[in-house]
Amino acid sequence: MSVLTPFRATTSTNEPRSIGRRPLATLWIVAAIGVLASAAYIDFAPATLLGGLDSMGGLLERMMPPRLDDPGRIWVLALETLLMAVLGTVLAAIVSVPIAFLAARNTTPHPMLYRASRGFITFCRAMPDLLFAVLFVRALGIGVLPGVLALALHSIGMLGKLFADAIEQTDAGPREAVRSTGVGYIREMINAVLPQVVPSFMANFVYRIDINLRTSVVLGFVGAGGIGFALQDALRGLVYPRALGIVCVILVIIAAMELVAIVVRRALLTPSAAHPGRERVSRIVFSATVVGATLAALVTLRIDPRDLVTWVGPSLEVFTRLIPPDFTAVGDELVDAVLQTLAIGVVATAVGAVLSLPFGILAARNVSPNLAVYTAARSIILAVRAIPELILAVIFVAAIGLGPIAGACALAVASIGFLGKLVADAVEEVDPGPLEAVQAVGGGWWKTLLAAVVPQAIPSVVGSTLYLLDVNIRTSTILGVVGAGGVGFLLFEAVRTLNFEFAGAIVIVVFVIVYVIERISGWIRSRVV
Template identity: 65%
Template structure:
C-alpha cells in the first residue's frame, strides 16, 4: 500500500465545475469546524469589547492633532547628560541579566519537581506546576510594585521582580524539556546502582542543556525589554530617567532616551540570535589515542567558552555596579514572605462595582488590542517571510519594521498614547495593538518560512499568480499557527493590560497601584488574586483551543 507524500497531503482538494474548470476546496474536518467556531466567537467578543470600551476610529482621528503636537514637541531630539543615560542603560542590562540568572537558579529544581517523569509525587507535581503558573500569571511590574513598597526604592526589587516572573516561563519550558528526554540514558545510569541525584545529573541534564540554553538567551532578551520600564515604579534602570522626563513634559529629552533604549534592545536582539547559534551549534569530536572523545579547540568552541566567561564575569560585576549586597540577596526570601504575608488573606470586602468594572475593562482592552494586532500583523508578517515576500527589499523593510516595533516596550507606548490622546482605555488599546504587531508579526513570519513548498508549486504549475498562491496555498498552511499565536497573544495582552493603569491607560492596574501606594495590601492581594484567576482561565482556554487546531 502506498502512502501519500507529505506535500500532497497538505494540498487542498480539487473539485470539478460543470464548465470544465476546477476549484480548490479545503476538506471539512473537525479542525476546520473548530477554526470557524473560534473565528465567530472572536468576532462576537471583539464586538462586545469595542462597545464596552466605546472605542471608535473617530477618537483616533480627533486625536490626530494632539499626536502631531506631541511629535513636534519631541523634535529635535535632545539627550542631556549622555554619560548618566548610558550608565543607566548599562544598569538596565545588568538588571536583566542578573534577574534571568536568578530565575534559572530557581527554575532548575522547580522544573524537576514539575516534570511528570522526574517529580517524586503527583501532589508535588501539582504544587510545583501551580507555583509556576502563578509566577507567569502575575505581571513582573506588579511584582516590582509590591517589592518596592516592601523593600524600598532600589535595584534589588527590580531584579527580584524579573526573577519571580521569569520563573513562570523558564521553569515551564525547563520542565517541558525534561518531559521530552529519552529514558534510555536514565535507565543506563540507574543500572549502575547510582542514586536518584546522579541519575538526574547524568541521565537527564545532558539532554536538556541545549534547550535550557536557548530558553535562557531568549529570556534575557525579554527581560531587557521589561527592565527598561522598572524605573516607572522605582525599581532602577533607565526607566527612571524616562519617567522623570515624561513627568516633566520634556518630550524631546524623553525621545532621546527612547532612541537609546531602541538601539540597545535592537542590538541585544541581534546579539541573542548570534549567541543562540553559537551556543547551540553541535560540536564535532575527535578520537584521542587513549580512545576518549575530545572536541577540538575550534574557533567556535573558543568563542563559546569565552562567552560563558563573559556572562559569568558580568554576573559577578553586577553586584558592585548595581550596589547589591549579596547578603541582602540571600536574605531576600524573608522579604518575599513578608510581601506575601501582607497580601494574604485578601480583603474582598472592598471588591465592589468599581473593581468589577476595572477587571472587565482590562479583559476588553486585551481582547480588542489582540484583534487589531492580528489584523495589522497578518500582512506585515507574511511580507516579512523570506519565501513569501515578492522582493528582497520588501522582506528586509518588513523585518526592520517588526524589529523596530518589538524594541519598544508596551508601557512606553502607553505613556506616549496617554500623552497624545488622553487618559483612558483607548490609549491602552492602541499601545497593546502596536506592540502586538511586533510580537505576532515575527511569529507569523517564522511560521510562513516553515510551510511546505508542494501546495505552492501546485498552484504555480497551474498558472496561478502570487495572490492566488498566497490565498490558496500559504494562508491555509499558516492559519493553524496564526490561531495558536493569536491565542497566546491574547494571553500576553491580558497580562499586560493589567498594568497599563499605572500610567493611566485603563484597566485594573490603577486600582492596584493605588492600593499599594496607600498601604492597603489586603485589597491589593484581592486584586492580584483576581488577576491570577482571570489570566489562568484565559491561559487554560487558549491552551485547549491551540491543542485542538494544531
C-alpha cells in the same frame, strides 16, 4: 515552531496541518462577538486607532529633535537596566533548574512535589512582573534590588515551565543505563538527564534575557531601578525631546541585544560537521561570559550577595499583609476595571492581528515580493518589538488622554512586533510544493499567496493569535499604572496608600484572570490547531 517553546526543534512534513471547518467557524463567531462587545464597552471605534496614530504623530513632532541632556547618566542607567536583566535571569535559572526536575512527570520524586512545583511555576507566570516590582519596592525601598527580584520571580514562571517540558521530552534510555549502575537519584539526573537538556536550557535562558531587558526598561516607572525612571521623569515634566532621546537609547540597546541573542543562539545550537568541537567551545565561552556578567552586575549595581537572601524577611512581611484579602471593598469600580482589562486585551489582539498579517507576510523571505520590501517589513517588526508596551501606553496616554482606549491602541501597535514575527516565521515554514505548483500553472503573487500560502499558515497563525490574546490580557492588567485603563491603577493606588488588604483582593483577581485566560486559550489551541 511553537509559540510556547520557541526553541524546540521542529520537524518538517509534506502534509500541512488543518483545522476542521466547524471548530474554525465557531471560533470566528465567538471571536467576533467578543471583539464587538469589548469594543463597545471601552467605546473603541475602528477610526480610534487611526486617530490615536495621528495624535501620536503630533506628539512625536513636539518631541523632535531628540536630545540627551545628561548622556553620561543616561548610559549608566542603560547599563544598569541591562545588568538587571542579566542578573534577574541568572537568579531565575538557578532556581528554575531544580524546580523543573520536580515539575517534570518523568523525574519528580513524588506527585505532591510535582503539583506543588507546577503550582509555584504557574503562580510566577501568571503574576505580572510589574506587580512583583510594586510589592518589592514597598518592602525593600526604591532601587535596583526590587527590580532584579521582580524579574527573577516572574522569569521562574517561564523558565521553570520550559525547562520542565524539555526534561519530559528526554530519552529514557540513558536514565535506565545509569540507574542500572546503582547510582542515586541526583547522580542519575546529572549524568543521564541534564546532558540531554542543556542545549534547550541555554537557548531559553538567552531568550529570557531578551524578554527581561524589555521588561527592566519599564520597572523604573514604579521605582525599581533602570532607565525607565529617567524616562518617566522626562514625560512627567513634559520634556518631550529628552523623553524621545531616552527612547532612542532604549531602542538601540534592545535592538542590539536582540542581534546578539540571535548570534549566541546560532553559536550554541547550530552543530558544525567541519568543526565538531566548536559547539563545546561556544558553550564554555557562553558560560564564562554569563558568570562574568553576573559578577559585574553585582559590583556595578552595588548589590551585596547577602541581599539575595535577606530580602525574604521584609518581603514576606509585605506579602503577608495582603492576606486576608478584603473583598468587602470590591465594588463596581473594581468590576469595571476588570472588565476594562479584558476588553483592552481582546480589542488590542483583534486590531493587532489585522495589522500584523500584512507585515508578517511581507517579512517572510519565501513570499516577499523583493528584498527591499522584505527588509522594510522586518525592520518595522524589529523596531516595534524593541519598544516595551508600557512605553507605548505612556505615549498614547500623552497623545490621546487617559483611559482604556490608549491602552488598547498601545497593545494593538505592540502586537505588530509580536505577532508579525510569528506570522513571518509560520509563512517561511510552509511546504514549498504547493507554491511551486501554483506558480507552474501561471499563478501570480496574489494567487500563490491565497491558494498555497494562507491555507498552510492558518493553523499556526490561529495558535499564535490565541497566544497573543493571553499575552495582551496579561499585559493589560498593569497598563493602569500609567493611566491606560484596566485594573493596574487600582492596584498601584492600593499599595501606594498602604491599603494592602484591598491590594490583596486585586492581586487574587488579577491572578484568576490571567490563569483562566491562559487555560482557556491553551484549551482552544489544543482543539483547533
